[in-house]
Amino acid sequence: MPNSYLNTHPDEKGYFGKFGGSYIPPILEQPFADITKAYNELKNSPEFIKELKYVRKHYQGRPTPISFAKNLTEHCGGAKIYLKREDLNHTGAHKLNHCMAEVILAKHIGKTKVIAETGAGQHGVALATAAAYFGLECEIHMGEVDIAKEHPNVVKMKILGAKVIPVAHGNRTLKEAVDSAFDSYVPQADHAIYCIGSVVGPHPFPMMVRDFQSVIGFEAKEQFFEHEDNLPDNIVACVGGGSNAMGIFSAFIEDEKVNLYGVEPMGVGSMMGQHAATLTFGTEGVMHGFNSIMLKDENGEPAPVYSIGSGIDYPSVGPEQAYLKDIGRTKVGLCNDVEAVDAFYKLSQLEGIIPALESAHAVAYAMKLAKTLGKDKTILVNLSGRGEKDIDFIVDNHPIPNVKF
Numbered sequence: 242m243p244n245s246y247l248n249t250h251p252d253e254k255g256y257f258g259k260f261g262g263s264y265i266p267p268i269l270e271q272p273f274a275d276i277t278k279a280y281n282e283l284k285n286s287p288e289f290i291k292e293l294k295y296v297r298k299h300y301q302g303r304p305t306p307i308s309f310a311k312n313l314t315e316h317c318g319g320a321k322i323y324l325k326r327e328d329l330n331h332t333g334a335h336k337l338n339h340c341m342a343e344v345i346l347a348k349h350i351g352k353t354k355v356i357a358e359t360g361a362g363q364h365g366v367a368l369a370t371a372a373a374y375f376g377l378e379c380e381i382h383m384g385e386v387d388i389a390k391e392h393p394n395v396v397k398m399k400i401l402g403a404k405v406i407p408v409a410h411g412n413r414t415l416k417e418a419v420d421s422a423f424d425s426y427v428p429q430a431d432h433a434i435y436c437i438g439s440v441v442g443p444h445p446f447p448m449m450v451r452d453f454q455s456v457i458g459f460e461a462k463e464q465f466f467e468h469e470d471n472l473p474d475n476i477v478a479c480v481g482g483g484s485n486a487m488g489i490f491s492a493f494i495e496d497e498k499v500n501l502y503g504v505e506p507m508g509v510g511s512m513m514g515q516h517a518a519t520l521t522f523g524t525e526g527v528m529h530g531f532n533s534i535m536l537k538d539e540n541g542e543p544a545p546v547y548s549i550g551s552g553i554d555y556p557s558v559g560p561e562q563a564y565l566k567d568i569g570r571t572k573v574g575l576c577n578d579v580e581a582v583d584a585f586y587k588l589s590q591l592e593g594i595i596p597a598l599e600s601a602h603a604v605a606y607a608m609k610l611a612k613t614l615g616k617d618k619t620i621l622v623n624l625s626g627r628g629e630k631d632i633d634f635i636v637d638n639h640p641i642p643n644v645k646f
């Protein structure tokens with residue numbers, strides 16, 4: 242990795258400060274140790290790097306551009322807003338950045354199947370795509386609430402040849418899908434690999450997924466110079482687990498004058514169950530095999546969470562996000578459902594870009610931030626995905642007044 246922060250974080254046991262680590266049943270210790278070993282060998286292998294570069298360029302559609310949002314900037318009347326266009330990845334979001342790499346890794350260690358959870362369905366579609374491309378079996382666990390909300394992605398996964406397993410317990414969203422995928426993985430660990438959908442889970446996943454996503458930041462750094470001959474003053478990304486945010490932050494962590502904002506979903510209020518603003522309201526705790534900041538209920542169990550963005554309603558957060566906030570390197574922004582829907586329509590109508598509802602949280606926060614800054618300042622938003630998966634939900638639940646759909 243071309244910067245020293247990334248080479249020294251996490252430590253060998255997978256800790257970012259006190260966050261991270263690996264809290265797994267003994268039966269999974271060997272499979273995870275094997276993955277760590279394989280990754281440490283592979284990441285510097287010219288063959289692996291070449292294969293990954295090849296698929297990113299000739300299949301996935303990288304590099305993704307940076308677009309200047311001229312009309313949105315004028316509308317806000319302050320800092321210039323730029324967009325890193327992860328929505329233009331094949332399958333519509335940044336997720337393919339780590340899925341292609343995880344499946345190459347799976348192949349390398351002789352696995353024939355990939356297993357994962359999905360929230361909005363983006364990770365499931367990306368993994369099903371990578372599995373199809375590389376010829377592996379694919380099993381995706383998804384909460385029933387998300388299945389109803391994200392129907393197009395469910396259909397896509399099935400068309401791509403994946404097996405979709407509905408999860409019917411608890412809140413029936415992302416957290417339960419992770420539990421279910423983990424349970425299914427345990428007896429299949431000899432021939433399958435669990436491909437986590439974000440910078441979460443036990444070591445080495447937070448590190449591995451961050452490294453695979455860091456392509457966003459390293460591309461963006463070069464591209465932003467083409468626009469402004471400078472670094473961005475501010476970078477804004479939405480945070481669910483934190484992978485798209487870590488992806489863009491990675492290349493700028495050592496550039497201390499660049500402000501890094503992770504935006505959390507405030508949903509419909511600050512009471513438990515109304516939001517998923519983990520870094521804002523959470524406390525230290527272990528969930529899904531790693532120590533981080535989490536939202537807890539009165540019994541110390543993961544709290545119910547909610548956001549209009551299905552990919553960001555998770556009661557924990559990647560350990561590196563918790564660490565970077567703790568040491569003061571990143572700041573946390575908030576955006577509620579109403580602001581996200583407003584940004585969804587604003588970006589669509591002012592820029593011709595329909596964003597994912599998750600990404601709309603970052604856009605909304607950037608709009609608020611732009612208004613507080615001078616016209617000489619810049620904001621780079623990581624537009625993590627496109628909104629086609631959300632269209633049916635939006636027109637049914639938040640239609641435009643006087644427009645007949």
Ligand SMILES: *Cc1c(COP(=O)(O)O)cnc(C)c1O
Binds near residue numbers: 363484553627
């Ligand atoms: C999955 C997803 C997210 C949230 O995941 P992170 O790991 O926090 O990036 C954000 N935006 C889109 C479009 C997604 O699909």
